[in-house]
Amino acid sequence: MRWTKYFLPTSKEPPKDAEIVSHKLMSRAGMIDKISSGVYTYFPFGYRALKKVERIVREEMDRTGAVEFLMPALQPASLWKESGRLDEMGEEMIRFTDRHKRLMLFGPTHEEIVTDTVRKNINSWKQLPITLYQIQTKFRDEMRPRFGVVRAREFLMKDAYSFDRDEKGLEESYQKMRVAYTRIFKRCGLDCSIQQADSGVIGGKFSEEFVAKGECPELEVGHIFKLGTKYSESMKTFFIDSSGKEAPAVMGCYGIGVSRIVPAIIEGNNDDRGIVWPLSVAPFSVLLVPVNLENAAISGVGEKLYGALIDNGIDALYDDRDISAGMKFSDGDLIGIPLWAVIGKKFTEKGKIEIKIRKENRFVEVGVENATDWIIDYINKEKRCTTL
RNA sequence: CGGGGCGUAGCGCAGUCCGGUUUAGCGCGCAUGGUUUGGGACCAUGAGGUCCUCGGUUCAAAUCCGAGCGCCCCGACCA
Known part of the structure; x- marks a missing residue:
């Protein structure tokens, strides 16, 4: 690429609202541009970095045998009523009424959709286990967006969902993801620690989060959950097991804040002159x-x-x-x-x-x-x- | 959502307290010409403004008053 034909507007001064080094550098290096609170345009240079990260995530997910697909960002509230989370999610979920007076929402996460997908298309133990994943824009109306794209209202996320025949299967799927996550963050040049975490609104019985080191108080860059049968029970996702009996699929879900990885990398890789990209994710x-x-x-x-x-x-x-x-x-x-x-x-x-x-x-x-x-x-x- | 702050040129800011020499400025950036070319060069000239919006007070409002919108910080919250 020739610089004179490219779109890479750099600047000496960071915007006044940038507090942490990654936000300052992403703005100065012509990577992102704020459109509204917590809403950003990725300029070409920033988008290249994002795509490099996305590629690593995709390669490692594929390596585990997970299958990529794409769910809609736009979702009917009816599915959320079924799982019981419509009221639970509250204001953070962006909702609106469509022209037919039907309540719709912009997906903050996709357990409901993927569970619906699986219950409609999987009915035998022979079709399990399966792990589906997507890389997609998520919407969360954060009370207080900050730190540039670290806590944004619209952001790119990789979300994976595993469906197993039993607890033992879930344990295997979960461990595969745990290993994949470790590899992903290492390849991105991130130094992460794994901490047991609160499962929050997502639910389930056990979860761990991957926290990148740096001055930034956020991140968390990844979070993996053993959901168990929370969604498969409430949304009736049953399959016929080998003995001919109906059983609920045992689920896990695994998120990575893809767009959050980019500032996390910069937090850990910069000097007083600017960004110091690891080769693996350099634009x-x-x-x-x-x-x-x-x-x-x-x-x-x-x-x-x-x-x-x-x-x-x-x-x-x-x-x-x-x-x-x-x-x-x-x-x-x-x-x-x-x-x-x-x-x-x-x-x-x-x-x-x-x-x-x-x-x-x-x-x-x-x-x-x-x-x-x-x-x-x-x-x-x-x-x-x-x-x- | 509670508390606080801010909104003036593309970006960063001064001016606002105390209304009138302000033709609304400064730095960076931008344009043109010239001199430069190993760590954000210099000179000259120039372009660029609904002073967030609406309403009010006044002979006169960027400046005072009211409402609204937007943005930021602290806190609470956060798969």
Whole structure:
């Protein structure tokens, strides 16, 4: 991507309402833009980070054998009446009456829908166990949104629901998810602890939450629940077991605040100059910095290197703006791309590209012809470390 | 939802107490021209405003009064 063709508005000053470092940096680095209290637009740079996280989540969920699908954000209140949660959820749930005077809501979570799906389509023990998941926008009318996208009223969530024949099966499904969660957060560069938690409105008998470390008092980035038969009993989700008797499916549900992971990563990966992305979730892997575009030799090599990186499938951002070197470096630090390839002084003096490793603040000089290979090697090496 | 604060150019703010030299300013950003080009450069010129909205007081309102809307902070709440 060429910076001049991209939409990446950076700024020196954080917005006045930003309190925590991740919120300040996400705003300054042109990742998000507040539209209303707790409601944000993801700008392209922020959206890329979100998609990187989403991909890791998806890969790890698929690895457990969970099956991806998509439920509606818009839901009829009637299903919630059935489960008994219509009154329980209160004002946090965004409700409205449609033109037919039917009470509708924007889903804050999806136990009711998925339970309905399973009761209509699964009736034998042979079809179990199954775990379904989706990555979708959730709506919660938080009393007090804050910390940027950390506690928003509209946010992206991965929610998974397991259905088992019995308690033993639930235990297995639950443990699979627990392992997957650990892998997901590790791959995202998050340092998480697992704590036993209150199950709240979701209910069930046991739950654990994954809490990311950082100055931010929130997060919690994931929460897994053993629901048991709370929903399957109230919503009559029964199957015929191997002895021919009717039994309620034993459920678990597992949430990850996908959009919350992004600020959590930044909380743990920044310095006084800006974000320091882990390679696994960085919006771009490489930042290409030609120091002076009016120097034909520099811009020539810049173009060549950019082309070579793109041809090799490396997601590179080419800073082709005609601005001072200082500005490029400052913006580069702010947006925190892991690898930089600087074409400047060392190039005009001795034909070397300077590769900066952002997190180590270390420079490596590489000959022009070796730069692409060096970068590819580095990226592959890092990938091996973080894929486990 | 209780308590507090704020709303003036794209962003950050001063001016509001004490109404009138204010043509409503400053910094950043933006545009044009020139000098620059390894850590947010400099000079010159310029564009950009329903002073949150509505109503009231007054000869006169960004400034005083009332209502509304929006945003933030503290608390309570939060799969």
